[in-house]
Amino acid sequence: MSRHGPLGAPVDVTNVLQIKSFRRLWISLSLSSLGDWLSLLALMSLATIYTQGHPAIVQYFAVSGVVILKLAPYLLFGPIAGWLADRVDRKVILVAGDLLRAALYISIPLVGRLDWLLIANFLAECIALFWTPAKDATVPNLVPKRKLEQANQLSLLTTYGSAPVAAGLFTVLAAASTVVAGAVPGLNPDTADVALYINGVTFLIAGAVIFSLSIPKNSHNIPPQQNMWRVIWEGWRYAAGTRLVRGLLLGMLGAFAAGGAVVGVARPFVDTLEAGNAGFGLLFGAVFTGMAAGMFLGPRLLHNVSRRRMFGVGIGVSGVAMIIIGLVPEMVLAALLALVVGAGAGIAWIIGLTLLGQEVEDEVRGRTFAFLHASARVVLLGAVALAPLVAAAVGHQRFSMGEVSYDLYGSSAVLVVSGLLALIVAVITFRQMNDRPGEPVLGEIISALRGTKTRGEAGTQADLPGTFIVLEGGEGAGKSTQVRQLAIWLREEGFDVVTTREPGATKLGMRLRSLLLDRENIGASPRCEVLLYAADRAEHVETVIRPALARGAIVISDRYVDSSLAYQGAGRELSEQEITSVNTWATGGLTPHLTVLLDIPHEQGTARLGEPGDRVEDEPAEFHSRVRAGFKALAEREPDRYLVVDAQQPVESITHTIQQRLRPLLPDPVPDQSEAPTSAMPIVGE
Numbered sequence: 001m002s003r004h005g006p007l008g009a010p011v012d013v014t015n016v017l018q019i020k021s022f023r024r025l026w027i028s029l030s031l032s033s034l035g036d037w038l039s040l041l042a043l044m045s046l047a048t049i050y051t052q053g054h055p056a057i058v059q060y061f062a063v064s065g066v067v068i069l070k071l072a073p074y075l076l077f078g079p080i081a082g083w084l085a086d087r088v089d090r091k092v093i094l095v096a097g098d099l100l101r102a103a104l105y106i107s108i109p110l111v112g113r114l115d116w117l118l119i120a121n122f123l124a125e126c127i128a129l130f131w132t133p134a135k136d137a138t139v140p141n142l143v144p145k146r147k148l149e150q151a152n153q154l155s156l157l158t159t160y161g162s163a164p165v166a167a168g169l170f171t172v173l174a175a176a177s178t179v180v181a182g183a184v185p186g187l188n189p190d191t192a193d194v195a196l197y198i199n200g201v202t203f204l205i206a207g208a209v210i211f212s213l214s215i216p217k218n219s220h221n222i223p224p225q226q227n228m229w230r231v232i233w234e235g236w237r238y239a240a241g242t243r244l245v246r247g248l249l250l251g252m253l254g255a256f257a258a259g260g261a262v263v264g265v266a267r268p269f270v271d272t273l274e275a276g277n278a279g280f281g282l283l284f285g286a287v288f289t290g291m292a293a294g295m296f297l298g299p300r301l302l303h304n305v306s307r308r309r310m311f312g313v314g315i316g317v318s319g320v321a322m323i324i325i326g327l328v329p330e331m332v333l334a335a336l337l338a339l340v341v342g343a344g345a346g347i348a349w350i351i352g353l354t355l356l357g358q359e360v361e362d363e364v365r366g367r368t369f370a371f372l373h374a375s376a377r378v379v380l381l382g383a384v385a386l387a388p389l390v391a392a393a394v395g396h397q398r399f400s401m402g403e404v405s406y407d408l409y410g411s412s413a414v415l416v417v418s419g420l421l422a423l424i425v426a427v428i429t430f431r432q433m434n435d436r437p438g439e440p441v442l443g444e445i446i447s448a449l450r451g452t453k454t455r456g457e458a459g460t461q462a463d464l465p466g467t468f469i470v471l472e473g474g475e476g477a478g479k480s481t482q483v484r485q486l487a488i489w490l491r492e493e494g495f496d497v498v499t500t501r502e503p504g505a506t507k508l509g510m511r512l513r514s515l516l517l518d519r520e521n522i523g524a525s526p527r528c529e530v531l532l533y534a535a536d537r538a539e540h541v542e543t544v545i546r547p548a549l550a551r552g553a554i555v556i557s558d559r560y561v562d563s564s565l566a567y568q569g570a571g572r573e574l575s576e577q578e579i580t581s582v583n584t585w586a587t588g589g590l591t592p593h594l595t596v597l598l599d600i601p602h603e604q605g606t607a608r609l610g611e612p613g614d615r616v617e618d619e620p621a622e623f624h625s626r627v628r629a630g631f632k633a634l635a636e637r638e639p640d641r642y643l644v645v646d647a648q649q650p651v652e653s654i655t656h657t658i659q660q661r662l663r664p665l666l667p668d669p670v671p672d673q674s675e676a677p678t679s680a681m682p683i684v685g686e
């Protein structure tokens, strides 16, 4: 029975949409995206209707004004949007953003004037500007890191995939309006008006969905009185001063510059190939098909390759393809290479977004995403506008050597230079982000495509044949009792079982436990507490858990990393991301195959404990209710790793529920009848 994925991590059988909170955010995003595209079509159509009878130039400006006003807010207010996303409760921004946009879109057909259409469109886009970084910064708080890539793929698919849906809906509305106008004399509904009302309703529903969602509050490390520009400046300084983030931003913006240049010269380029509009359409279609393939298939095919290295490789591949398109102007080859350009860019974009979500701290995430969105637009528009000018300046040059001549067109020259730019950016980012120096990247890619392991993966959880189970929960939830019950059952089945606990499973750990929990010891500061628990855990993993897993044993631990996330993260209100980083380092990333959360109200748990409480047990009730909520939030985010059990049930029912869930994870099938709880309760050696 296969229990592990190719990396040895537990197989991720469930889809990211099974995480309730992410599912709701995604529903809301789908509705908002559909509304956005629908409104673009409706507004462009209305701008034409409102300027009917005016000279053509006025109509042209009205329509292009809609598009320009959609982009303008990013250039004007981009930095402030990031500041707000890190400062204000992101749920408030998301809900208020959706409700305000609903009101604005509904008001446009009610007012029925061009000036209000342009103003409302501009205001709605300003709101979107604040909404987007708040949404991007929220996703990493709702899904576990290893599912972030899947979540980003889904978000991108929804954002761009809703465009054809909106176009289809608009066409259906147009047909329906004609039918209604024909069937009911006097009633002549305008398609664009109806589309805007529908759009308003989609935003209202999207807002209501987010309102019902529980979004963790942003870490509020920004002092309330701190100057806004200083906060923005600090966000940028963080991005520029952090090697990985700097590499990611540079790579993504470089790719945008190159992509913008391609868009700018694509039309004159196909003219030099005498391919006209058909060729132009083909090239465009190829780039976007390639992008979609890169985003969705790339991470799957290359799942074993270091993401940090793949980012630079993706940009480099696009760059090389662009250079060849420019140097060998041939339509069929250009279309095939355009697929490659898109695929490389798609891989880089999805990896860049995911790494930013995983690596950028929550406090500055909003500002980082806002910086990316705003500068990507500036770079893209700048490149689209400049590239044709450069191409025109180069013009048509003919180089002859005897009988042989070579025609260089300005558009081809721009493609070659853009490709070179992408290549330079790729080399810089690859160097900055290379996390497997000395290992040839080509070998890594070939191994990934063949499905074999690379040197960089040796020594990971993949090499441990054992099974790691953790019991978590509040005080007196019954963790030690269930550890004993499970050990008895599994030993009877012939498994090599190691039961253990945190803190205090090792000699050093026992001293740390005493420092942490004995009432006579003066309390450690919260950060010190995190480090002491992590120190205990590092020793525990190194000397107890890993050796047992390496020999194929089943390890059952009473508490592990998630206790630190719940007690020190939710309880002491420290950054969850920082605690995760410290613990990933301490444990080498060792993750349980199954974590059982025994959930019980604090008062009922402590009522079961006879002895006077230790230092943590003595904390006030609010602390313990934050801990309980923290555990539940962790479980909700990782439903495939977690089993949540109501710990108020009788011991035997709880054991039975855990056995049911555990059985498929065990190396050999365990017969059903073996589940009968054992009455004896021997003391299990630690």
Ligand SMILES: Nc1ncnc2c1ncn2[C@@H]1O[C@H](COP(=O)(O)OP(=O)(O)OP(=O)(O)O)[C@@H](O)[C@H]1O
Residues within 6 Å of the ligand: 473, 474, 475, 476, 477, 478, 479, 480, 481, 482, 608, 609, 647, 648, 649, 650, 651, 654
């Ligand atoms: N499901 C249950 N129903 C009633 N009592 C239980 C149940 N499970 C355990 N107990 C009892 O509650 C007490 C605490 O149980 P246990 O030591 O297993 O909890 P724990 O979660 O390990 O506690 P701690 O937080 O101190 O580590 C014990 O007396 C145990 O017999």
Ligand SMILES: Cc1cn([C@H]2C[C@H](O)[C@@H](COP(=O)(O)O)O2)c(=O)[nH]c1=O
Residues within 6 Å of the ligand: 475, 476, 502, 503, 517, 533, 559, 560, 561, 563, 564, 565, 567, 568, 616, 617
């Ligand atoms: C591992 C770990 C534990 N704690 C707290 C939780 C409990 O109050 C004690 C452990 O004692 P028990 O025997 O399990 O009741 O320590 C914590 O705060 N952080 C941790 O990482």
